[in-house]
């Protein structure tokens with residue numbers, strides 16, 4: 001598959017080069033030239049595969065000839081070694097062995113190592129980049145500034161990946177205890193993932209990374225690569241779980257329309273869903289849930305898009321005032337507002353409404369939602385009020401509630417047990433390098449590993 005810049009179709013690249021470059025040279029977002037599409041017979045076959053094998057079968061259509069079918073199978077089986085369950089609010093699971101049928105499911109995308117859906121994209125991307133390094137003998141250095149969660153997902157995704165060194169910059173004392181423990185315990189003494197505690201703020205960390213990328217000498221010496229969320233390698237894999245899970249639901253509920261609700265920020269998760277639908281996944285519509293940062297909801301209501309500064313909320317991973325995948329969504333629909341508003345419906349909710357909803361769902365069913373998932377579930381509830389026929393509701397669960405234990409415990413008045421992967425991390429000893437927010441200090445440290 002070839003890719004083009006969304007702002008100039010004449011700027012093109014092969015998949016691997018789009019992946020390693022992150023942005024097109026003209027600053028545009030990479031888009032696949034053509035979304036593959038499958039007949040119902042073909043999709044039924046893919047739905048009968050395991051999730052990892054279905055992902056590999058889809059990935060074949062998006063990569064270039066540097067990836068063989070067996071490479072993709074290996075990459076996907078290694079990346080997706082955790083479950084992708086569709087749960088009912090009462091604790092049942094929709095699977096072949098014990099089909100628990102309901103008209104509503106939570107698609108729990110938080111059973112990967114860092115307990116949030118970003119593992120799906122990051123783990124595929126890490127392995128795909130490493131595959132390219134192995135065959136070319138090249139090396140890359142990833143620099144990532146984090147205020148908590150992104151660093152963990154990127155670090156895990158690239159851990160032990162050949163040809164790639166990762167440096168995670170976080171503000172000293174500026175991340176939660178669990179997050180710091182996660183960042184500073186990846187791999188052993190010779191790990192390719194290293195944490196750097198910057199004596200400064202998150203903005204200082206971000207500025208250092210920006211300065212390093214702007215510094216020609218450093219970019220060349222260390223072959224710097226970005227792993228940020230606008231990389232096309234992080235969008236494509238987010239279509240895999242929509243494609244596969246919609247086929248599991250269709251098999252259990254033949255003939256019923258399926259609607260997904262997605263708690264959204266940068267709209268990368270929604271972009272993945274829209275790609276899955278265009279490939280032939282049996283999805284009728286997407287509901288989009290926002291917190292008070294809701295420029296996309298305004299766009300759906302009015303056709304006018306007005307990005308604005310973000311404001312802090314309870315669902316902080318969605319505090320985005322200028323969603324960076326918005327241009328991709330327009331591009332997928334030929335910049336046609338009517339086409340976008342036909343497949344997407346949206347609503348936004350205050351923190352008070354979100355807290356009330358988390359408490360109500362917990363009291364009525366025992367199901368504990370993270371604040372982001374709760375926003376998606378509220379949006380689905382609002383959407384259902386407008387619909388007077390039967391359909392299957394799927395709310396996308398984007399993070400494990402224990403990741404946000406502080407607020408969740410306060411809201412539902414209940415202690416949350418630490419999930420196994422986190423409990424294991426809390427017992428490890430930390431490795432971390434402390435440095436002042438100076439470019440020369442960063443260059444000296446990177447040189448030790450070049």
Ligand SMILES: *Cc1c(COP(=O)(O)O)cnc(C)c1O
Nearest residue numbers: 264265266267268269317398399
């Ligand atoms: C990143 C994130 C989101 C938002 O996803 P987008 O792809 O940016 O729309 C929602 N919930 C959680 C928990 C996240 O980490």
